[in-house]
Amino acid sequence: MSDSFKGGCQCGAVRYTVTAAPMWGGHCQCTNCQKFSGTGHASNYLVPLDAFNVTGELSDFSYDADSGNKMTRYVCAVCASPIYGVGSGNPAAAVVRAGSLDTPADFEPKALIYTDSAVAWDGEEKSLPTFPKMPQR
Numbered sequence: 620m621s622d623s624f625k626g627g628c629q630c631g632a633v634r635y636t637v638t639a640a641p642m643w644g645g646h647c648q649c650t651n652c653q654k655f656s657g658t659g660h661a662s663n664y665l666v667p668l669d670a671f672n673v674t675g676e677l678s679d680f681s682y683d684a685d686s687g688n689k690m691t692r693y694v695c696a697v698c699a700s701p702i703y704g705v706g707s708g709n710p711a712a713a714v715v716r717a718g719s720l721d722t723p724a725d726f727e728p729k730a731l732i733y734t735d736s737a738v739a740w741d742g743e744e745k746s747l748p749t750f751p752k753m754p755q756r
């Protein structure tokens with residue numbers, strides 16, 4: 620990924636710009652990420668919080684993460700799209716949801732973490748038929 624990129628929520632009320640290269644990116648299969656993503660994992664990248672500039676109204680929710688840290692998640696107050704989180708273990712970093720990127724294809728995952736809580740259907744199930752979009756009946 621470059622060192623300058625943009626993203627936002629689904630409805631457009633929340634927009635952000637990042638002015639630094641991501642420090643890390645990956646897929647997390649922990650149970651918290653499963654709950655808030657509504658599927659088997661969340662895809663996140665880390666950037667310095669002071670290089671993350673967000674506009675628009677956000678709702679936040681704090682919880683105790685598996686790591687023992689306090690995590691606060693921020694979602695669009697209008698459409699509830701997950702945007703980013705900040706953890707007490709690394710308060711200088713924004714953990715940004717890769718799907719919020721204007722060009723999500725630019726995301727470069729380096730690892731799959733918390734595979735202990737992975738579910739079998741969330742993975743590289745090469746034997747399954749694949750569909751580029753919704754299957755047609």
Ligand SMILES: [Zn+2]
Nearest residue numbers: 628630695698
């Ligand atoms: Zn929104």
Ligand SMILES: [Zn+2]
Nearest residue numbers: 647648649652
């Ligand atoms: Zn997680």
